[in-house]
Each structure stands twice: as C-alpha cells, then as structure tokens.
Amino acid sequence: MSALDHIVPGEGLDAFFSADSVAIIGASDDPTKIGGRPVQLLLKYGYAGAIYPINPKGGIIQGLQAYPSILDTPKAPELAILAVPAQASLQAVTDCANRGVRGVIVLSSGFGESGPEGVALQEELVRVARSKGMRLLGPNCLGAINIESKLIGTFSIALEQSLPPAGKVGIVSQSGNIGSFTMRNMADRGLGVSRFIATGNEADVDVSDGIAALAQDPNTHIILCCMETCRHAERLISALDMARKANKPVIALKIGSTEQGQAAAASHTGAMMGSDAVFDAVFRRYGVLRVHSFEELLDLGHAAALLGSQRLPTTDAVTLVAASGGFGIMMADSMVQAGMTLPQLAESTKAQIREAVPTAGTNNPVDASAQMSARPDILLKMLTALQNDESGSTLVLLLALSLYNPRLKDVYLEALTKIRASHPDRLMVMISQGPREAVAQINALGIPVFPSIPAAAAGMAGLFKLGQLNRISIAPAYSGAVENIDELAFRNEFHAKKALREFGISVPREDIVSSEEAAVACARTTGYPVVLKIASEDIPHKTEIGGVALNLRSDEDVRQAYTRIMTKVRERAPNARVDGVLVAPMAQGGVELIAGVSRDPVFGPVVMVGIGGVYAEILKDVSVQVAPVSEAEALRMLQALKMFPLLDGARGQPKADVAAAARTVALLSEFACKYAGNVGEIDMNPVLVKPLGEGVEVLDALMIPLSRSASAG
Numbered sequence: 001m002s003a004l005d006h007i008v009p010g011e012g013l014d015a016f017f018s019a020d021s022v023a024i025i026g027a028s029d030d031p032t033k034i035g036g037r038p039v040q041l042l043l044k045y046g047y048a049g050a051i052y053p054i055n056p057k058g059g060i061i062q063g064l065q066a067y068p069s070i071l072d073t074p075k076a077p078e079l080a081i082l083a084v085p086a087q088a089s090l091q092a093v094t095d096c097a098n099r100g101v102r103g104v105i106v107l108s109s110g111f112g113e114s115g116p117e118g119v120a121l122q123e124e125l126v127r128v129a130r131s132k133g134m135r136l137l138g139p140n141c142l143g144a145i146n147i148e149s150k151l152i153g154t155f156s157i158a159l160e161q162s163l164p165p166a167g168k169v170g171i172v173s174q175s176g177n178i179g180s181f182t183m184r185n186m187a188d189r190g191l192g193v194s195r196f197i198a199t200g201n202e203a204d205v206d207v208s209d210g211i212a213a214l215a216q217d218p219n220t221h222i223i224l225c226c227m228e229t230c231r232h233a234e235r236l237i238s239a240l241d242m243a244r245k246a247n248k249p250v251i252a253l254k255i256g257s258t259e260q261g262q263a264a265a266a267s268h269t270g271a272m273m274g275s276d277a278v279f280d281a282v283f284r285r286y287g288v289l290r291v292h293s294f295e296e297l298l299d300l301g302h303a304a305a306l307l308g309s310q311r312l313p314t315t316d317a318v319t320l321v322a323a324s325g326g327f328g329i330m331m332a333d334s335m336v337q338a339g340m341t342l343p344q345l346a347e348s349t350k351a352q353i354r355e356a357v358p359t360a361g362t363n364n365p366v367d368a369s370a371q372m373s374a375r376p377d378i379l380l381k382m383l384t385a386l387q388n389d390e391s392g393s394t395l396v397l398l399l400a401l402s403l404y405n406p407r408l409k410d411v412y413l414e415a416l417t418k419i420r421a422s423h424p425d426r427l428m429v430m431i432s433q434g435p436r437e438a439v440a441q442i443n444a445l446g447i448p449v450f451p452s453i454p455a456a457a458a459g460m461a462g463l464f465k466l467g468q469l470n471r472i473s474i475a476p477a478y479s480g481a482v483e484n485i486d487e488l489a490f491r492n493e494f495h496a497k498k499a500l501r502e503f504g505i506s507v508p509r510e511d512i513v514s515s516e517e518a519a520v521a522c523a524r525t526t527g528y529p530v531v532l533k534i535a536s537e538d539i540p541h542k543t544e545i546g547g548v549a550l551n552l553r554s555d556e557d558v559r560q561a562y563t564r565i566m567t568k569v570r571e572r573a574p575n576a577r578v579d580g581v582l583v584a585p586m587a588q589g590g591v592e593l594i595a596g597v598s599r600d601p602v603f604g605p606v607v608m609v610g611i612g613g614v615y616a617e618i619l620k621d622v623s624v625q626v627a628p629v630s631e632a633e634a635l636r637m638l639q640a641l642k643m644f645p646l647l648d649g650a651r652g653q654p655k656a657d658v659a660a661a662a663r664t665v666a667l668l669s670e671f672a673c674k675y676a677g678n679v680g681e682i683d684m685n686p687v688l689v690k691p692l693g694e695g696v697e698v699l700d701a702l703m704i705p706l707s708r709s710a711s712a713g
Contacts, residue, residue, distance in 0.1 A: 009239040010212030012135040013205065015103025016144040017195055017213070019079035019151060020049045023070050023101070025092050026083035027053030029061045034107055035083035037155035038143075039064070045163045047150040052077055069095060076100040081143065081153050086110030086121060089139070093125050097132035104129065105153045106139035112201045113140055122203045129204060141200025142176025145183075147193050148219060154198075158184040167192015169305050170220035172210030174199050178226045178253075182297065186224075189302050190440050194220040208235035211250065215243040222305045224297060225252040225288075230279075233603045240286035241475075247309050249466040250288045253297045254279055278600045281625045285633075287469040289462050299455050300462045303429070303448035311446070312467035313427055317343045317393035318460055319386055320365035323372060327398050327453075328365030331431070334457035335396070340464070343391040352385035373408050379415035387423045394427040396456060403434025403442075413441055420445045431456045476630045478673035485675040489703050492535040492579050493542075496703040500684070503671045505664055507698045510584035516559045522583040529553045529586035532561045533700070534569050538576035540683075540702050545572040551586050558583075587697055591646050591656045592686035595665055595698075597627065597672040599680050599709055605672040609634070609665050611643045612686040619643070627669035634665035647689060656689040660696045680709020 028036035035055075039062045042051050052073045053061040060066060067073050070080060070092075080096045082089060086108055096104045111122040122139060129136040137144060143154035148166045152159065158180035164187030171186075173179025176198035183196050195217060197210045207227050214220045223243060230236045243250050254276075283290045291297045304312065318340050320331045332342060342364045345353075350362035356378050361367030366386070372379050386395050402408040419428070430442060430449045439449050450456035489499040497507040509526070512535050513519045523530045534547035542548050546568035549561035562581055569578060594612030597605055603626045610622030623637035638644060638658055649655040664687065672682065683702040690696060 008212075009208040009235050009242070010216055011209075012103065012133070013197075013209055013213040015079050015101075015135060016105065016137060016153060016197065016205075017146040017151060017217070018149065019077070019103065021052065021075065021077040021079070022047070022049060022151070022153070023052040023054050023073060023077040023080045023096075024083065025054040025070060025080055025096075026088075027055050027061050027066060028083075031062070033083075034155045036062070038081050038083070038153060041152040041154070041159055042150070045150045045152060045159075047152065049151070050075075050077070070099050070101070071095055073099075078102045079151075079153065080104045082106045082108060082139075083155070084108060086114075086118065086139075090121065090124055090128070093128050093136070097128050097134050100132075101134055103135045103137065105137045105141065105143045106200075106203075107141065107143060107155060108138075109140040111139040112203065122201060126203045135209075136204040137197070138200040138205075139203060142180060142198035144198070145193075145196040147195065154180075154196075156180040162187070165190075165192040166194065166219070167305065168194060168219070168221035168308070169224060169301060170194045170214035170217060170222070171196045171224045171226075172199070172207055172214060173197075173226035174202065174207055174228050175226060176200065182224060182226060182253075182294070182301075185294070185298050186301060189298065190443060191302055191305055202231060206231060206235065208232060208239040211236075211239040212242050215239065215246045215248050221248065221309055222301060223248055223250045224301045225250055226297075227252060227254050228256045230602050237282065237286070237475075240282070240288060244287050244469060244472060247470055249304055249309060249312070249469055250286075251297060251300050251304065251462075251466075252283060252288050252290050253292070253294070254283075254290055275600055275602070277622075277624050278603055278606050278626065281606070281623075282603060285472075285475050285625065287466070287472045289465050291462070295455065296458060296462075299450055299459050302443075303450070303459055303463060304466055306443060306446055306448050307427070307463065309466075309469070311425070311427065312469075313394050313460070313464045314467050315392060315394075316340050316461075316464050317391055318396050319343070319345065319389065319391065319393045320396050320398075321368055321372075321382075321386065322365060322398040323368055323370050323400070325361065325367040327400065328361075328367050330453050331396065331398060331456075332365050334453050335460065338457040338461040340457065340460055343393055345386075346390050349385050349389040352388075353382055356381035356385065373402065373411050376411050376414040376418075379411060380418050383415060383419045383428075384422065387419060387426045387428075394429060394460065396429045396431065396460065398453070399430060399432035399434075401433060403432050403438040409434070409438050413438075416442060416445055416447060420447070429456060429460065473630075473632070476628050476633070478628045478670065480674055482676050483674055484677040485679055485703075487678075487705070489679075490705050491537045492582075493533065493701055494535055494579075494582055496682075496701040497698060499703070500668075500671065500698060500701060503667060505667050505671070505698060506660075506696055507701070508585050508587065510582055512580040512582055514580040516562045519562045519581060519583055520555045520558050523552065523555070523558045526583060526585050530558065531582075531584045531586050532558065532565060533582040533584070534565055535579040535582045536569070536573070536576045537579075539569070539573055540704075542700075545569060584699075587688050587699055590688045590690040590694075590696075593661060593689055594622075594683070594685040595668055595687050596684055597668060597679070597682040599676075599706065600626075605669070605676050605679075607634075607665060607669040607672060609637050609661075610641060611646070625669075627672045629666055629669045631659075631662045631666045634662040634669075635659070637665065638662060654691040657692050657695055658689070660694075661687070661689045664696050664698070678706050680704050680706035 026035040031040035053066040605627040681704040
C-alpha cells in the first residue's frame, strides 16, 4: 500500500501556497546558487511573510538574519525549502518535522532518479515527513509558486526578469522545466497565472495533489497539466473528478506512454490496446482535454482562460468569415475535419450582410470580400447581423495579415470593441498574425486569436469539448468484492464461454467431443450447419494452425473436418494439450465485433470493443475505457467506432442490435472487475451482433490468467 493511499488528493497543500513564513535551508548569499535564488525571489517580488535563511554559519544572508538551524528560528515556519546536498537532506527533513513545519520543498537531486541508494533515502524522507503529518514536494523538483501572495518556493530562471501577472491559470507539471516554460509563455502572452507546482520525483506530493489543490483554489479557473505518467490511478481519477465537479477545465499535455508489452500480448485484445489509449479514455471520461504539443497547450489554455468556464462554446456550430473565398474554403475544410459543423445562415441574416457588403457571398463560410474592412461601420453592421443569427454559432473571423496595417487594425479594433459591448455573451474567435500589442488589444476584448487555420480548428474543437464539462455523467464504479475465477475458465474456449454465460453474457449452446462419431452425433443434435474448433489451452489462436472448420452441412463434412483438424494440430502444435473438438452451431448474418479486457499496469481492468473477425488487428478500429462502463457509456464507445455505420444500417443493411451489444460490453466490464483477482485478459472475437431485436452471441472466447498476461507487467 502506498503512503498516499489514505491521503485525499490536495490535502495539506495549502502550506505550499499560503504559508505565512518560509525557511530556506541551505540559504546562500549568492543569488546565482540554488540556495540563494529562493531568498532573492521572495525579496525581489515582495513576499510579505517572514523569511528565515538557514545556514550553519548564521550571520546575514541577502540582508536577512540567518539561523544555524531551523530549530533556532523565532517561530516554526509553515514552509521550508531545502537546497542542501542529498546526503544532508534526511537530517534537514527530520528537523523540519520536529519543528512543526507543515510543508517541505526538496529542490535537491540525487534521490529516486539516481539509483537504489537514492530510492532508499527518498523513502526515508517520506517516512519521516508522514510521521508528523508534513507534506513533502519533490525531491528533484522546481517547487511551487503562489503569484498573488508572492510566495515563491523555486529557483526557476523563468522568474528572473519578471513575475507573471496574477490570473486564472493554474499550472501543475511533473517536469519542472516543462512547467516553468509553460508559465513563462503564458505570461508572455499577457495571461495571468494563479499557482504553479512542479512535482519532480513525486515521493509524496504528486500530480493528482496538484490538480486537486488547483481545483479547490478560488483564483484558479483553468488548469494546465503537464504529465509523463501516473503512479496512482485512483488518486488521479479522484482529482480529475474534483476538477470536473468544480467546473474547472483541465487541459493536459501528456507525453510518453507506459510499456504494456503489446508485442508479447497473448490475446488480440492485449495486442490492440495501448496504454496511451487508456489515458485518452480516462481523460475523456472526466472531461480533460488532451493536447499533444506546447503550441496546442498554450493556444487552448490562453483561449479558455480568456473565455472563462462560463463562456465556453456549448455548440459545435461555427460561422466562418474571411475576405477571401479561398481562405473560407480552407477554414471550412479544417473545421469540418476537426468535427465542427457549419450551419446555414438565416435568410434575414444574409440580407443584412448584403446590405452591409453588397458583394459578399452569404453562405457559410461567408466571403465578405475586402469591402468588409473599408470602414468600421460596415464591418460592425456585418458582424452584428452574424451575431444575431438564430444559429447561435461561434463566429470565426480570419484577418490574415491585416493587423500589420495600422489603418486596417484601427478599423477592426473599433468594430470589435463595439460588437463585444453590444453582444458580450456571444463568442467570437479570430485567426490572424500581427504585432504582439495588436493581438493583445484583441485578447483584451475577450476574443481569442489563433495564429493559423489548423490551430483555430483544433482550438474550437477543444473549446467545445471543454464546454461540455458540466454535462458529463458520473462515471460508474465497481463496489462488489474482487474474486478469483475458477482456474478451469482458462483451460479452453468451452470453459471460458461457460463462465461468461453464467454471468449473463449470451453464448451459443456447444459441446466438446473426442471422436468423429461423437462429433457427428453432437452435430445432429445441434442441427446443421455447424462449426468445429480445436479445444486447447495451448492454442489461443485456432484459425492460424487450421484448428477451425466452418459451415459443415453433413455427417461426412463433420467426419472429414474432425480428422483434418486433429491432423493439423498434431503437425503444427505437437506439444499442445488437447481437450477435444468443440461442436457449435454455425451462426450467420449480423456484424462481427471484438470485445475484450486487458489489464493496464496503472488503471487496472480496461474494456475494449471494436470491429471484429479475422481482420480485427489490421483494422484496429477500437474504443477503450477503464472498467466498469455503463450501458450508456458502452453505447458511446460503439458510436465512436469509424465503422459504426455497419451497425447502424449502412447501404440498406438491417440495423444491428446495438443496444444488446452495449449491454454485452457493460456486462463484460463488470465481469472483469469482479474477477480482477486472477483474470488478466479476455478476448471475445467474434461477437456476432444480430439484427435489431435479436441480440448478440459470443462465438469465440479466450481467457488468460493474470500470471500469464503480458499486459500485467
């Protein structure tokens, strides 16, 4: 059990953001040293609390009285910053704990990242801190900052020239350099920052603590998160849920992915489910917007902060306006590809546009021609018509290079200032490049400016997703006991499907036989046509060795197929343990899916559904989610498949029983949670989805114990 398991995410982090006194252990008179920079920054930016430099030599450090030990300070500081060598850290942390310090930031390196001795030392720091209820940030971290109170617990060079303005954006990062780079760039865009925290080695305080603390901070409205991995799934989920409930949008730059042993996975499911897709699923479930570059993080963070959580778009509709038909087409292509919709304008709106700009094209995108920028009143009249349109869409205006022209810039600024005053609740986004001060003037009106058409398309899609935050339903949770399934379920397909059937999942009636005549007798009872399949725990993929015979329509077909299967198995898998041959009815019609479960090393059982059959691994058209999932969530997983139209009656085909398929996926996810004790992977392929009202049937199934599951570790 982790030392964090009993700590609510965010608990005790006020010491890093609201401390009324700070000690710097290892303080230096030289502001270029790690021990000197926190002292300098606290003084430079006007921290109002008590500052206690700690140095064995005492004396005066940067104009402040220094103390030989934290035990000698006039009162117990609420926060301590450690800038001492790793070998001196344990005594320093022990002194802090004994003095009653509430939080300690360990800036020093040489711990868990440096080898076994460092790991042991890091663990001892945590043990000492936890024994006194003291939270520990780091080690090997860039600390924490509260911009408003000027509480600066860092040595980051990002603050060397200036402190970011106080604002609404909170930043939490596992990497100090990535986090400080983000903070500096947000400040350079003129955007204020509320709090910053870099978690480093995460011996105690982790990224989940940071998210939770920012979610509870009244000054933080948007959370930017830079993360490499997750060490505690339940804590991360809890923190993301706090942010969702507080209506604090989270934008995450997630880099790297956890090794999941995909190449060696024993099932189709394990081979098709990468852990990065699991992070995507968790983020999607809790309304987190994942981005894949700094540019996206900065563009979307800036736009979301300008709009605030109350002004984020609630519709995916956009109305596009440009002075060029070519630009309009490019905008339309990018927006549609990003998932946005382009509604038609009302006839009255079109008439008003033509009244303002007689040469304008009034479809969406609107080709406003260069006349729109002739005079501010012309532009204002056109923008007013568009903002009054009944579609309620977000207006996206492309200016290209107009902001570089002083006359055109003034035209736009006058019209935009007036339209924002007359329509304060309507959304407008611009695509433009120009001098920083001109962009800042437009930003000051509450209008985000994206530098390119692709950036604007990705930005609008992202802002719309963030706008759905308070519409997300509560994720289901498994509350039953976790059990071990009977080991017999791992033996072969027959026993795996028997276990699934007993849980309520639909599988066909079938039997195992050990001779030609027994196979014929069983086929007659079942009714032709039938399927024969080898039953062996050593042959997970039967088709690949010739262990399957389909559509057998007579006694002679069955005899020949039985002999052929047994011969091929002896040739291609001579050491396989064979239980016999499975005889099952030949199912026909419907759409084939694959559904399964894999064990993610961080998040545990994960359920997957996709287009199935022999081409499942080639198509890799799948949706994944952490188990359990509700039927509604399973339905959304199905609808997210690129080939969902196959289930929805494409090209005149009958609609498939999608509701039954969703019910099967939900049941499978519950099964995975219940038997998480020893089930590593489950592979159901194919799952035949019959026409509407006829249900589904699991035609093949494989169950792999946790001890043999490659994705388990």
